[in-house]
Amino acid sequence: MRVSRLLTKTLREVPSEAETVSHHYLLRSGMVHQIAAGVYAYLPLGWKVLRKIENIIREELDSAGAQEIMMPVLQPLELWEKTQRHHAFGKALFTLTDRRDRTLCLGPTHEEVVTELVRHQVRSYRDLPLLIYQLQTKFRDEPRPRAGLMRVREFTMMDLYSFDTNEEALDISYQKMRKAYRNIYERCGLPTLEVEADSGAIGGKDSHEFMVITDTGEDEVIRCTTCEYAANVEKAESIKPAGERRSLEPVEEVATPGMKSIEEVADFLQVPRNRTMKAVFYSADGNLVFAAIRGDLDVNEIKLKNALKCTELQLASEQQVRLAGLVAGSASPVGLTGVKVVADDSITLGTNFVAGANRPDRHLLNVNYPRDFKVDIMQDIAATRAGYACPRCGHVLTSTRGVEVGHIFKLGTLFSNTLGAFFLDNEGRQQPIVMGCYGIGVGRLMAAAIEQNHDDQGIIWPAPLAPYQVYLCGIGMDKTEVATAADSLYEDLRANGVEVLYDDRAESPGIKFNDADLLGIPLRVVISPRTLKQQGAEVKRRNSKESQIMPLDDLIRQLKSWS
RNA sequence: CGGGGUGUAGCGCAGUAGGUCAGCGCGCAUGGUUUGGGACCAUGAGGUCGGAGGUUCGAGUCCUCUCACCCCGACCA
Known part of the structure; x- marks a missing residue:
């Protein structure tokens, strides 16, 4: 792609609403555009990043044996009345009325729909286990959208559902998903902490959240200074110091x-x-x-x-x-x-x-x-605070903040029982399917990646998420030899399958370098009169200060080994 | 939903005891000079001052209502 043809332009000044780093850079780099509170358009660069994340998710889930489907956004409210969850969601549920006066809602999640779906497809224990997922837009009328993509009202979510014959089998699916999630975050270059989580009044037993630790996170995480214990503060436990024990006195x-x-x-x-x-x-x-x-x-x-x-x-x-x-x-x-x-x-x-x-x-x-x-x-209904004693090992607990980029639950049979999703076991008895659900907020993950990977100049994308791998920069584009060399390098890179963003504008070097840094493309390649004198191009990593001249005739081969 | 704040050109902002107050910077367009870390000169386009009522001879400025957005909290299966 040529920068001169790109839909978005970088902003020198930040729209005043941006408070957090990710919000700031997302707007300034032209990755997203806000349409309403908590409602964003993804522009070419941001959309590419989002799709990269989605594809990493797809690859990892598919290789774990999951199957991708697509379920509707529009859902009959009746389905939610059956599980009574329209009450649990309350005002966060977007509802609308169709021309026949039936009430529909925009799905905030898809447990009801997927259970309804699976109940028609699954008859026998031979059909299980199943892992079904989708990448779909969700709608939640949040009381307060905030921090750019961190908390929005319309967002892409990967939601996966597991269907098993019993609790033991569910646990196998659950562990499989934990592994898949770890792989996903690792490939996204995003260190996460797995913490015990509250599963809500509706949830089942086990529940974990995947947290990116950052000061701007919305959630408070309690973790042990000594052992592996970590939990969302909503769920965190502690050993309560015992008070004095004396013989009982009269009131x-x-x-x-x-x-x-x-x-x-x-x-x-x-x-x-x-x-x-x-x-x-x-x-x-x-x-x-x-x-x-x-x-x-x-x-x-x-x-x-x-x-x-x-x-x-x-x-x-x-x-x-x-x-x-x-x-x-x-x-x-x-x-x-x-x-x-x-x-x-x-x-x-x-x-x-x-x-x-x-x-x-x-x-x-x-x-x-x-x-x-x-x-x-x-x-136990007590709040756990930093300084309390770890429930596992008794050492002191600390508190940090985190962004929840994934949440997994064991649902059990709640949905299958209320919606009638049963199977026949190997003795011919009817049993409710045992379910789990697993979600990743894709846009939020993208924002968290920026929170975690940036400097004063802009974003520093982990290569697997970067919208392009190479930022090709022509300095002195009015000189024919530069324009010709840069153009031909651009074509060569593309022909060799390198994702390249070509800054072909007649701008000054400062503008181009600053834009390259802001956009966070992993490699910057510069063609200028200076480099052409050496029959080369200057190559520099976004996350490093050093650059080096590489010969033009061998550039593509060397670039591939660099990234 | 409580508390606070902001709406003036694409972006950032100034202008409020009511009277050349429709302005600045950036960006944008045209021409020229520049070209290794956000260059310079000249010319120019662009705004019903969020919206609706009202007060007044006169409202960006005062009053009432309203809408939108942001921040803190509540909320967030």
Whole structure:
């Protein structure tokens, strides 16, 4: 391609909306163009990169035995009503009405459709296992699109689904996909960290995310400084430090005038925070829920949501709290009735807690579970923070940020059961197909690759993702010998299958070099009067300062060995 | 959905006690001089100042409403 004919031009100045590096360079290099919030057009260079990524994905999945299909964007809402996931997605689901007044949605993902599809194709255990995938545009009406391609409302996603006869077979598929994913990221030149992930109220047991570690990442990753443990903060666990164990004292009510927060109460009563009990009120699908946790810890709302198996969870409004007769600042599960209580297991780590008296300005001393109160659910609902102890090895945990570029789940039989995807096993019994799903956001991966590979001058594409391998630069194009030599080298490179972007413009060297750097093409080849004097061309890697003159008559052979 | 911010030429911006305020830089076009890290000179094209109402003799500037976009948070199977 000749730069003079290229649709896009590089921008010297950055559109002011760009905050992150990838957004900045994507716009400035002319790879994408924003059409609306979270909606982008891919321009020639960006589209080439996207297709490179897609093809790497295809090759790796195909070689793992997967089969590519294409499913529709447009999906009947009925299908989503069957699984009730239209509620789980809520407003993020784009819906529309057709001329017959039927409601359709733009698929945010394809579990329903693929299950519906497979249920018609699979009869017997002999048809399994299956790995089916597609590269398709997804639509999600995100509350807040952001950071260029990082979080958008319309995006290309590779989504793969596995179908197996049982959990053991699912695990084989799952491990196969983990391997395929590692290969994909490796070929993309993108180091990723595999972390344990939350699978949501709907998900199954195992779930992992593939994270690119970068400060601009949206997700927080908790990892151990010593062992291999790494998890999304949504899911991360820790060993909670045990509090003091003493013999149980009788409950005693004391006055705590004006003391409401844990800090105030603990200071006032001269007890450590880990001997207090914190109360947090939530509204779970509209019902009031009481969460109890040791005072030195915080509630992880994702864990709480999963414990409650609810779809909507937010802090309860003041009004809700008041109507339930709870006393904010002095609430506890002791003597509480009519409200669901979820407790973090930390309230069993220690004795003789300070808790609210459910009366204004009063607290209780020496509250102990289960002597003094009952709970409906007791499990880990605590937020894990950097500095806590690793659940595996006990060493200290740290926190970093990451971009989620892949997510894999074991779904189990949820979709097959509700949508009726069954097979007959080798004893003729009907069984639900055991499923898994595996997604990669292609545009986001591209953005993450830029976050990870750039300098002050621009992008430094890993060669497998680069839109072109060679940036051919003619300096002094008004001189016939330069133009002729550059033109003929361009034709030679193309004839030899080298992906070459030819800067044939009558621009100054500075402009061309800067554009070459901005676009991040791995190799820059310069033809100028200076190089022609040596019957050669200057070759330079994007990621290196050194250049060298290579003889024109042997250039193509040498270039191939260089890249 | 809460909080904050921005909309003036393709991009970046200036212009707001209401009165030659339709401007600058970059980019673009034409001509010329330049050519190894974003050159220079000259000439030129390009904007219903996001939109709708209103106040006023007069609105880019003030008021009301509205739309779009960005940032923080909430949210993100």
